[in-house]
Amino acid sequence: MNEPAQPKLRVATTSLAGCFGCHTSFLDIDERLLELLKHIEFDRSPLTDIKHCGPCDIGIIEGGVCNAENVHVLREFRANCKILIAIGACAINGGLPAQRNHLSLAEVLEEVYHAQHGLVDGFIPNDPELPLPLDKVHPLHEVVKIDYFIPGCPPSADAIWKVLTDLLDGREPELGHDLIHYD
Amino acid sequence: MTSHLETAANLENLRRIAIDPVSRVEGHGKVTILLDDKNRVHQVRLHIVEFRGFEKFIQGRPYWEVPVMVQRLCGICPVSHHLAASKALDVIVGAKHLTPTAEKIRRLMHYGQILQSHALHFFHLCTPDLLFGFDSEISRRNIAGIAEKYPETARRGILLRKFGQEVIRHTAGKRVHGTGSVPGGVNKSLSIIERDELLKDIYQMVAWSRDAVLMVKELHHQNPELYNSFGAFRANFMSMVGFDGGLDLYHGHLRGRNANGDVLFDGVDYQNYTQLIEEEVKNWSYMKFPYLKSLGRELGWYRVGPLSRIQNCDFLATPLAEIERREFIAYGGVMPMHAPLAYHWARMIEMLHAAETIKDLLHDDDLTGSELVVSGERAFEGVGVIEAPRGTLIHHYRVDEHDLVTMCNLIVSTTHNNQAMNEAVRRVAQQYLQGHEITEGLLNHIEVAVRAFDPCLSCATHALGKMPLEVEVLNEAGERLSYFARSGAGTHAC
Numbered sequence: 174m175n176e177p178a179q180p181k182l183r184v185a186t187t188s189l190a191g192c193f194g195c196h197t198s199f200l201d202i203d204e205r206l207l208e209l210l211k212h213i214e215f216d217r218s219p220l221t222d223i224k225h226c227g228p229c230d231i232g233i234i235e236g237g238v239c240n241a242e243n244v245h246v247l248r249e250f251r252a253n254c255k256i257l258i259a260i261g262a263c264a265i266n267g268g269l270p271a272q273r274n275h276l277s278l279a280e281v282l283e284e285v286y287h288a289q290h291g292l293v294d295g296f297i298p299n300d301p302e303l304p305l306p307l308d309k310v311h312p313l314h315e316v317v318k319i320d321y322f323i324p325g326c327p328p329s330a331d332a333i334w335k336v337l338t339d340l341l342d343g344r345e346p347e348l349g350h351d352l353i354h355y356d
Numbered sequence: 357m358t359s360h361l362e363t364a365a366n367l368e369n370l371r372r373i374a375i376d377p378v379s380r381v382e383g384h385g386k387v388t389i390l391l392d393d394k395n396r397v398h399q400v401r402l403h404i405v406e407f408r409g410f411e412k413f414i415q416g417r418p419y420w421e422v423p424v425m426v427q428r429l430c431g432i433c434p435v436s437h438h439l440a441a442s443k444a445l446d447v448i449v450g451a452k453h454l455t456p457t458a459e460k461i462r463r464l465m466h467y468g469q470i471l472q473s474h475a476l477h478f479f480h481l482c483t484p485d486l487l488f489g490f491d492s493e494i495s496r497r498n499i500a501g502i503a504e505k506y507p508e509t510a511r512r513g514i515l516l517r518k519f520g521q522e523v524i525r526h527t528a529g530k531r532v533h534g535t536g537s538v539p540g541g542v543n544k545s546l547s548i549i550e551r552d553e554l555l556k557d558i559y560q561m562v563a564w565s566r567d568a569v570l571m572v573k574e575l576h577h578q579n580p581e582l583y584n585s586f587g588a589f590r591a592n593f594m595s596m597v598g599f600d601g602g603l604d605l606y607h608g609h610l611r612g613r614n615a616n617g618d619v620l621f622d623g624v625d626y627q628n629y630t631q632l633i634e635e636e637v638k639n640w641s642y643m644k645f646p647y648l649k650s651l652g653r654e655l656g657w658y659r660v661g662p663l664s665r666i667q668n669c670d671f672l673a674t675p676l677a678e679i680e681r682r683e684f685i686a687y688g689g690v691m692p693m694h695a696p697l698a699y700h701w702a703r704m705i706e707m708l709h710a711a712e713t714i715k716d717l718l719h720d721d722d723l724t725g726s727e728l729v730v731s732g733e734r735a736f737e738g739v740g741v742i743e744a745p746r747g748t749l750i751h752h753y754r755v756d757e758h759d760l761v762t763m764c765n766l767i768v769s770t771t772h773n774n775q776a777m778n779e780a781v782r783r784v785a786q787q788y789l790q791g792h793e794i795t796e797g798l799l800n801h802i803e804v805a806v807r808a809f810d811p812c813l814s815c816a817t818h819a820l821g822k823m824p825l826e827v828e829v830l831n832e833a834g835e836r837l838s839y840f841a842r843s844g845a846g847t848h849a850c
């Protein structure tokens with residue numbers, strides 16, 4: 174990265190129906206995080222206490238869309254971020270949570286809240302504070318336009334670093350053969 | 357022991373404030389607070405708002421996929437799920453005793469995970485509250501603020517976490533979602549080169565972990581009023597302890613104590629956990645509420661995690677951490693410490709213990725052995741328990757004669773702490789919010805209490821629920837992608 178002459182870029186990140194593993198891999202850039210912090214500042218992210226995404230240069234989203242609230246947050250990111258990146262298998266194709274897509278929601282509910290081992294007087298939570306689950310888990314690009322995809326479960330820290338530094342330096346991000354993997 | 361404030365008597369004329377999402381924690385949760393026009397608090401709830409339904413869709417999968425799949429529930433502590441599932445499946449493949457190499461590689465992986473997870477939680481997520489103050493300026497209340505004001509602290513946190521992740525990479529093959537553990541053992545041991553690479557840094561890690569204990573202890577001593585009373589409530593506590601009574605995060609049996617520290621049960625074989633624990637559902641959270649059967653729903657809830665473990669075990673087998681444990685116990689006096697902020701102190705003692713344990717393991721030649729997997733008489737049901745960074749983690753599976761999973765039950769660490777976290781936020785609401793103009797800084801106090809437990813709301817979202825509403829998701833062209841509705845009688849997904 175070049176020396177910071179410009180104001181810092183604002184970066185927002187969030188996890189929708191993901192496991193936080195993609196965020197973990199982001200933190201796996203290790204000491205390079207300190208370098209990165211000279212060039213960017215975080216907007217909404219699990220690392221800050223900013224609760225809503227404001228105007229940003231880059232938005233990074235892990236996880237697909239599994240409930241009404243995810244849709245809302247995704248749209249908020251799209252409306253505010255110049256560049257939106259889908260990171261990881263869940264964001265790109267639904268990932269593990271999408272394994273419920275071949276089951277009916279009712280079946281899954283029954284299993285977890287009625288049939289479960291050691292559960293007494295089971296019933297299904299239905300408070301209005303709980304966001305409505307969708308019948309299927311969707312990848313992000315089915316709901317909004319996504320500018321870049323970083324594959325992997327999770328993508329390696331080096332892959333994430335490469336995309337970010339390319340963007341910071343004004344290059345078109347490119348992973349190259351060695352940084353693309355799907356596991 | 358259950359406090360009031362769980363449910364307001366009358367919802368009329370109450371104002372709702374939501375902390376949504378709870379930030380600087382792993383996973384998705386929110387807190388709602390109902391207040392009247394004099395800012396008196398009537399209801400406070402920590403809601404777990406997401407779901408996965410893992411218990412259902414794992415059914416019908418071959419059992420050997422489970423240790424790899426189940427990690428995708430949580431990318432913060434994937435190793436815990438990887439190992440708890442492996443331990444349950446050890447029972448199913450009849451691996452009564454793993455080879456010394458397999459057991460020690462798994463232990464190394466696990467203690468690497470404890471180290472990285474505790475470092476992440478303390479340095480990246482919590483130091484902003486502890487070093488700047490709970491209501492300090494929001495723009496610097498994060499790791500970037502710490503890196504600017506306390507660069508050495510931030511650097512050490514990053515490097516401690518990095519070391520833990522490297523231990524995981526060398527034992528599991530990958531830093532996140534590795535594949536090292538398999539039913540009956542492991543699929544790789546350490547090469548001499550890998551071992552030496554870790555040995556090179558471990559002494560520095562032990563020293564920095566010790567400094568971290570001193571730092572948090574100092575914070576506690578500087579402000580005992582705050583640290584001893586903030587969000588404090590009395591509770592039962594539970595953890596797995598080693599068969600010798602010492603702290604053992606990988607294997608042992610279950611022990612529980614009441615709020616006075618008296619032993620409630622001990623030496624319980626975790627294969628029988630269903631005789632000990634039951635769960636109930638509350639309609640406002642996707643996360644269930646477990647309790648000890650013997651004490652019942654009202655009195656039987658309990659706390660897990662570092663604060664429980666450090667006070668539940670008889671000793672720590674590593675010298676530096678044991679000195680710190682004794683000091684911690686002495687500080688508490690005759691009664692156990694219940695203060696949520698004491699979690700940080702206990703957690704750093706565990707981090708030191710993990711670093712020392714890794715050091716000892718790295719000097720053990722079994723790590724480079726070549727006998728990796730065993731099996732024996734096939735069983736059809738197995739339970740695996742591990743002390744994950746956040747507390748006791750239970751995995752329970754049944755597998756049929758075709759090797760397919762027919763039943764899965766998970767009780768994750770954060771679920772055990774569900775009632776306890778709710779108690780803590782209610783206490784804080786009473787202590788700080790009651791009758792005051794609600795500010796952002798005051799609301800962060802609530803989050804400080806949640807963070808103390810290091811909840812992994814990601815783990816806790818494997819369940820699923822329904823809502824008395826309808827929703828549609830449209831794509832940009834306005835076409836319907838997804839729809840969900842519930843009628844009065846049942847659930848319909850279309």
Ligand code: SF4
Pocket residue numbers: 190191192193194195235236260261262263264268269325326327428431532
């Ligand atoms: S892609 Fe993998 S690592 Fe990322 S959120 Fe999904 S399951 Fe977790």
